[in-house]
Amino acid sequence: MRAVTVSTKKRSWRFFWRALRLRCPECGVSPIFQPLTRTRSWRDWSTPLSGCPRCDYAYEREPGYFLPAIWVVHVFTVFGFGLALGLVLDAWMRVPLGLLVVTVCVPMLIFALAFVRHAKAIYLAFDHWIDPHRSQQPAPNTEKPQWNGKPSPR
DSSP states (O other): OOOOOHHHHHHHHHHHHHHHTTBOTTTSOSBSSOOGGGOOSHHHHHOOOSBOTTTOOBSOOSTTTTHHIIIIIIHHHHHHHHHHHHHHHHHHHOOOHHHHHHHHHHHHHHHHHHHHHHHHHHHHHHHHHHSOOOOOOOOOOOSOOOOOSSOOOO
16 A cells, blocks of 8 residues: 655645646646537537647547546545535425425536536546556667678668
């Protein structure tokens, strides 16, 4: 088990802060998603870019990589938001059940649609903190050329 040190805590907070700003977990400069001005569809809104153009960090390691982000981060956060909102409204206003369901479900749906990007960014930052991976740069050619019996062209 890895010991938790001050530098480990700083790294985790740095990755979480970058996720909240929807920035690359590796360099913290480039965005993970398309800018809002270029978003034209739900796919543009919810799908991250293929990787960071600055540091070449791949955002999606494999197909289905962000599925845990949807199930763990997104579902529990939205459910927690809806539960908290429902309990507060019920304790504060004493409204009928039908009205309570509507007043909780509408903001919860809006929150769910707005939180998709942050759920994926938080999952990406958490995964990068636990299991960092770097870009797959090809190793420099360290082999010596083999002589094939023919003179090399000059």
